[in-house]
Amino acid sequence: MRIALFITCFNDTMFPETGKAVVTVLERLGHTVEFPLAQTCCGQMHFNTGYRPEALPLVRGFAEAFADYDAIVTPSASCAGMVRENHPLLAQQYGDAELRAAVAEGAPRVHEFTELLVDVLGVTDVGAYFPHRVTYHPTCHSLRGLRLGDKPLALLRAVRGIDLVELPAADSCCGFGGTFALKNAETSTAMLGDKMRNVVSTGADVVCAADNSCLMHIGGGLSRLRTGIGTLHLAEILASTQGDAR
Secondary structure: OOEEEOOOHHHHHHOHHHHHHHHHHHHHOOOOEEOOOOOOOOOHHHHHOOOHHHHHHHHHHHHHHOOOOOEEEEOOHHHHHHHHHHHHHHHHHHOOHHHHHHHHHHHHHEEEHHHHHHHHOOOOOOOOEOOOEEEEOOOHHHHHHOOOOOHHHHHHHOOEOOEEEOOOOOOOOOOOOOOHHHHOHHHHHHHHHHHHHHHHHOOOOEEEEOOHHHHHHHHHHHHHOOOOOEEEEHHHHHHOOOOOOO
16 A cells, blocks of 8 residues: 655644654554655645635645555644545636546545544554553544544554543634634633643643644643643654653
């Protein structure tokens, strides 16, 4: 199986260790991961803010960059959802027949990291060791968009040494929502406050999720309050064999 890593522009710019962690886990499982250098943004920012025709070149670029792979893995539930759900819409509305065909063939091969592990590779135990108290925040895109369900938790439960604790009101939004946090700052901050109170109540050392964008939002708030609670993408926990909580 030819697997390609779609790192996403957000992770590539701000959280490159997450992409490295994805590769570490997959290589540990015996797979080779390729990184198509032609990849760019999936167009989610454009789509979400109303610049839909402007996102079409990014849709076309994505289809071309990942055309030759059996599976495309990304450590971002929101970007996986963008490609699978909205690339077909954009291709249908603004694209030509060739692009519509390319997107229809390629979009279903895009998998969020935990989907690839559990649904495609049939793995829950990836040989990880992380002896820390951890709580998991299911981001809106992973919970309501991709409907990942129990997949992330199944992977976390198989990590050796972990003390996995349930997050109260886990299904509530953290308040990030991309540009929502900028355009509706007061509402976003209030939602973040609720989320942080719930995280702190768990006594966790680390809060993890399938989207670094939400972790950045939560982690910023936890840092400003000097809670001492860290944030890690789920992939980085699954890549750990030394138990480093950073």
